[in-house]
Amino acid sequence: MNTLGLSLIMKMGCFCSREIIYVNNTKYEIKEKLGEGGFSTIDLVENTFTKKRYALKRIICHSIDDQKIALQEIEYYKKLKHPNIIELIDSTFKGSADIVINATSEVYMVLPYYRRGTLHDYLEIRSFTKNYLDIKEILRIFIDILRAVKYMHDMKPEALAHRDLKTSNVCLTDGLSPVVMDLGSVAPAKVQVCGSQDAQKLQDIAAERCSMPYRAPELFNVKSYCVIDQRTDIWSLACVLYAMCYFKSPFDAVYERGDSVALAVMSGKINFPEDTPFTQDAHDLILFMLKEDPTERPFIDDVISKSEEYRRALENNV
Structure with missing residues (x-):
């Protein structure tokens, strides 16, 4: 075989080879990249023994604080067990527990793979032809999301808030049941803010971890002396419901235009399309x-009650 032929084979071999990842004693082959965020990447992986596919979340940590946040996310996955909250299959930590200058560590989380993707993906496809969801279907999905959030808000001994509820953080099963994902922003729901330093810290965390078009107004401009609670999630849920009706958050258009989302959100005013199939x-x-x-x-209990009342009224009118 000539040198050129050998070179081509070697290049093809490199091109076709797949990265292998070990999580504890299980071997996974990376198939493709599913997504990338500010703090993590999500890959589609396959268990090389069972051939079952999963989503692998990888978080690169550049500091001890990064590690703590990532490991806290794992703890929340282990703690929150609900049919509408994503489960953690396995996890591992690679690297030094004491990060030195310019060193990094990685946290791996193996999660279920939902081939339908997210609620955002589903709505985006339907938006191309303005194929609106039926209000009964919207309420069915939305009430299941509410139940997942209620489970978090009712957590003992301390209520938890998701803090980044949005359509791209809700996966859909084959049967179109919602599964709330990405627990990286989860935190104790009630925060006592005492002074400008506390306020700025919470505001900075919100800016990093809470998506603008779904972020509650009190997180854009945190007051120096106040209490922030789980009702930040209620605002986000309103934006999710709006998106389920009209494909995008009420503040997405502002964001896409490059206008101030903060001003739009803090005004508390939204517009509904004049041409609408919804009552x-x-x-x-x-x-x-x-x-x-x-x-x-x-x-959350009042939101569930009102949503279920609305659904019953629709069913009784059939």
Whole structure:
């Protein structure tokens, strides 16, 4: 065989080879990249023995604080067991526990793979032809999301908030059941802010970990003396419901134009399309949650109650 032929074979071999990852004693082959965020990458992987596919989340840590945040996420996966919250299959930590200058470590999390993708993906496909979801289907999915959030808000001894609820953080099963994912932003729901330093710290965390078009107004401009609670999630849920009706958050257009999302959110005003297949009842449910003043915003039990009441009314009218 000539040198050129051998060179081509070697190049093809390199091109076709797949990266292998070990999580504890299990060997996974990386198939393709599914997504990338500010703090992590998600790959589609295959267990080389069972041939079953999973999503592998990899977080690169550049500091001890990064490690703590990533390991805390794993603890939340282990703690939160609900049919509408994603489960953790396996996890491992690679690297030094004491990061030195310019060194990094990695945290791997093996999660279920949902071939339908996210609610965001599903809505985006339907948006191309303005194929609106039926309101009954919207409520079915939305109420299951609410139940997952209620489970977090009712957690003992300390209530938890997701802090980054959005359509791209909800996976869909083959049967279109929602599964809330990405617990990297989860935190104790109630935060007592005492002074400008506390306020700035929380505001900075929100800017890093809470997506703008779904972020509650009190997280854009945190007051120096206040209490932030789980009702940040209620605002985000209103944006999710709006997106389920109209394919995008009410503040996505502002974000895409490059205008100030903070000003739009803090005004508390949203517009509904004039040409709509949805009744005022659907809009009222969104507005019920979308209160600019968090003290006027309902808690999760009231949102579930109102959503189920609306669904019953629809069923009785058939």
